[in-house]
Amino acid sequence: AQSVTQLDSHVSVSEGTPVLLRCNYSSSYSPSLFWYVQHPNKGLQLLLKYTSAATLVKGINGFEAEFKKSETSFHLTKPSAHMSDAAEYFCVVSGGTGRRALTFGSGTRLQVQP
Amino acid sequence: KAGVTQTPRYLIKTRGQQVTLSCSPISGHRSVSWYQQTPGQGLQFLFEYFSETQRNKGNFPGRFSGRQFSNSRSEMNVSTLELGDSALYLCASSLEGRGGTGELFFGEGSRLTVL
Numbered sequence: 170a171q172s173v174t175q176l177d178s179h180v181s182v183s184e185g186t187p188v189l190l191r192c193n194y195s196s197s198y199s200p201s202l203f204w205y206v207q208h209p210n211k212g213l214q215l216l217l218k219y220t221s222a223a224t225l226v227k228g229i230n231g232f233e234a235e236f237k238k239s240e241t242s243f244h245l246t247k248p249s250a251h252m253s254d255a256a257e258y259f260c261v262v263s264g265g266t267g268r269r270a271l272t273f274g275s276g277t278r279l280q281v282q283p
Numbered sequence: 284k285a286g287v288t289q290t291p292r293y294l295i296k297t298r299g300q301q302v303t304l305s306c307s308p309i310s311g312h313r314s315v316s317w318y319q320q321t322p323g324q325g326l327q328f329l330f331e332y333f334s335e336t337q338r339n340k341g342n343f344p345g346r347f348s349g350r351q352f353s354n355s356r357s358e359m360n361v362s363t364l365e366l367g368d369s370a371l372y373l374c375a376s377s378l379e380g381r382g383g384t385g386e387l388f389f390g391e392g393s394r395l396t397v398l
Contacts, residue, residue, distance in 0.1 A: 203386070212287070212373055212389030259326065271387070273326040 171196040173262045175274035183282045188232075188247040190277045192260035195241060201263040202243045204234055207276075208256045216258075219243060230254070255281045285310065287390035289374050295396045301362040304393045308355050308376030315357040316387065317349060320371040329372075332357055361395075369397045 176191040194200060201220045205213040217228025224236045234245045243260060260274040288307040296302050308315050316339075317329040328341040332351035349359040355376075361368055371394050375387035 205389075210371075210391070210394070212289075212391045213375075213387075214389070215386060218386060271328070275325050 171198075171200065171262050171272050173260050173272050173274040175258075175260050175277050177277050178275065179278045179280065181280040181282060182250045184252055185249050188245070188250045188254065188279065190245040190258050190260075190279065192243045192245065192274060193241055194243060194260070194262045196262055202234075202236060203261040203263070204228065204232070204243075204245050205259045205261060206256050207259065213259065216245070250279075250281045252281050252283065255279055287374055287376050287388055289372075289390035289393050291393060292391065293394045293396075295398060296364050297398050298364055298366060300364050301360060302364060302395060303358055303360045304372055304374075304395075306357045306359075306374030306376075306390060308357070308374075309378075309388055312376035312378050312388070313355050314377045315351055315355065316375045316377070317357070317359050318373040318375065319343075320373055320392070321369075326373075329359065364397045366397050369395060371395075 172195045174193045180190060182188055199221055203218045204216040206216050207213045216232050217226045217234055219226045219236045227233045232245055232247050234243050236243050257276045257278050259276050261271055263271050287309055290305045306315055314333045316331040319327045319329055329343055329347055330337055330349050331339040335351045346362045351357045371392040373389055373392045375389045377387050
């Protein structure tokens with residue numbers, strides 16, 4: 170069984186300040202982990218993925234995430250927020266016998282204040 | 284390379300009607316998954332098709348059905364619509380054989396409103 174918990178439903182930051190979106194996971198297997206972003210009335214876009222290679226994963230638009238097995242965490246960070254980063258972010262875990270066993274977190278809505 | 288295309292983007296139906304949504308995956312992708320997204324329940328998995336066969340199904344009533352054609356295009360159908368079926372329906376495709384990493388490519392969704 171696997172699960173994913175996004176610890177904050179809403180995060181508000183000022184433009185130019187760091188972003189931290191927190192995600193904890195649980196998986197009986199060595200998981201693959203993803204972060205997706207969804208802008209209003211749009212589909213989901215892959216930001217980055219971890220698949221048991223380097224624990225620090227760099228994604229698009231300056232985002233990165235670090236896989237910490239001891240803490241079962243996969244937090245998403247960005248050094249400096251931009252107004253265009255305002256969106257909903259989903260942490261996703263994939264594990265088990267195939268990539269089809271995907272579990273989505275409940276999402277974190279990121280607000281960026283000018 | 285064209286992305287995942289979903290049609291229609293928006294539609295309004297009344298209770299008791301049925302609806303069919305269409306999804307064209309990225310060229311070469313043979314796996315198509317459907318998700319329902321609502322403010323209350325978040326993203327919920329409906330079903331997945333691969334090579335015209337349903338190989339995974341979420342916990343939805345039988346009113347929700349789908350199929351996949353030989354060209355990998357997929358449709359989902361909801362019969363006897365209820366108010367609670369109002370949602371954004373997202374389709375995602377993936378390329379099999381890439382190490383099973385689970386990367387999905389999503390369409391922009393079909394927003395269904397049931398009155």
